[in-house]
Amino acid sequence: MSDASLPEGLHMRPATLADVEQAVCVMNSSEIEYCGEPETTENLLRRTWSQAARKPEENARVIVTPEDEIVASVDTRNKRHIKIDVELDVLPAYRGQVELPLMRWVEERAQAHIALAPEDAQVLLGSWAYQHDTQRQQLWKDLGFELVRYFWTMKRELTQAPEQPQLAPGIRLRTFKELQKEAPQGEERLARALFAAHEEAFSDHWGYIPNIYEEWRQYHLGKEADLSLFFLAMDGEEIVAYARCADEGQQGGWVYTLGVRRAWRRQGQALALLHHAFGEFYQRGTRTIRLGVDAQSLTGATRLYECAGMQVERRSAKFEKVLRPGRNMRTLSLNQA
Incomplete structure (x- = not known):
């Protein structure tokens, strides 16, 4: 994908295991803002990206500065090619500037899953937003997602x-x-x-x-x-x-x-x-x-x-977008x- 739609100086590239530390810092920025403390750990993300089915080079993208500092990331996980879950994280200073290019990449990546899904199956994108993150919720709605469920973190x-x-x-x-x-x-x-x-x-x-x-x-x-x-x-x-x-x-x-x-x-x-x-x-x-x-x-x-x-x-809200209509297999x- 071309970087023309990104702010000047920023570049999108595949994520790698070497990016774990920086990627977690980006994820933690939203967690601290909405939860008061970081939640995602380097160990958790490294374990996730070390799976054969979750190779970051294939399933994740980061946006970096000329100094290769990560300012945003998107990670995807597919379940039998019929559901692609999306984790999108952006540093506060770059919000509203980089989400759309990342999501265009996600939808392009999803085409490979659509081709591998059962012919009659519905194929979905899924993501989420904190209850109080109205900016992220509006982004999902603007991109054609619908609110389908609420989830809780209990303590x-x-x-x-x-x-x-x-x-x-x-x-x-x-x-x-x-x-x-x-x-x-x-x-x-x-x-x-x-x-x-x-x-x-x-x-x-x-x-x-x-x-x-x-x-x-x-x-x-x-x-x-x-x-x-x-x-x-x-x-x-x-x-x-x-x-x-x-x-x-x-x-x-x-x-x-x-x-x-x-x-x-x-x-x-x-x-x-x-x-x-x-x-x-x-x-x-x-x-x-x-x-x-x-x-x-x-x-x-x-x-x-x-x-x-x-x-x-x-509390968080779950959003979904139908990429291909068909039989709901969930x-x-x-x-x-």
Whole structure:
């Protein structure tokens, strides 16, 4: 793409792993403005861009000054070529000047995904904005996106040791790391069982699109993942629920994924996992715990998190744009699951 539409002196180029530090600074600028503190870490972005399916040279662009200082970035992630999620970040001094060229690149990049999507499938772009970021929300509307959903970030501050987990009869809590050490020859079987549990648990979440096992494993169970914070609720040898957590240092502890298989719901599995995770973070000296949730969760997750003592810290709006009409292949209601 030509740089003619960019302010004088700025240039667009592919992102690389060497850009992680600068790219995170750009992302943090909006997080500090709207959240009061940075949220994205270098470790998180490096782990993301290290995935084979997320190569920044192919899926991300940065806008730089003549000194190669990054002032804006856009990153894309596709789910089976039918949904392309967009993360757009711009330093405050450059807002309103560089977004349109970046989004033109995104739509050009999306054409490759449209060609690979099932012939009858609807293909979408998706992105988001903080609730109070009216400038970004207006940008999405001007580009033809529609507001489709709200999401919350919820938080709990641990001022004292949290509640002890109350496990259902016959359920034991283990970590992936423990099971991995006990039976290293069975690690692949364990990983596939966990993947199957995840796909079942999330198949009735709004917007669900089936994952690809190899991509899922590389990100969730790769060498940089702390598998001692990947908690599994076991009924004998069967995984019935799990919580994937991470200690993000100054950003606190995160419960990135919490899932319960259908047959084991309404038995306190999720609450027990949350309390167990809180306890582990507390023992490690981490006092702030966060997670993200669909504000209109089909499975009632918001009520669970409120019962666990979590409160809404901030709200964001989800936007989507249809690039190609067709059959919507995502979960939109429990009747589809």
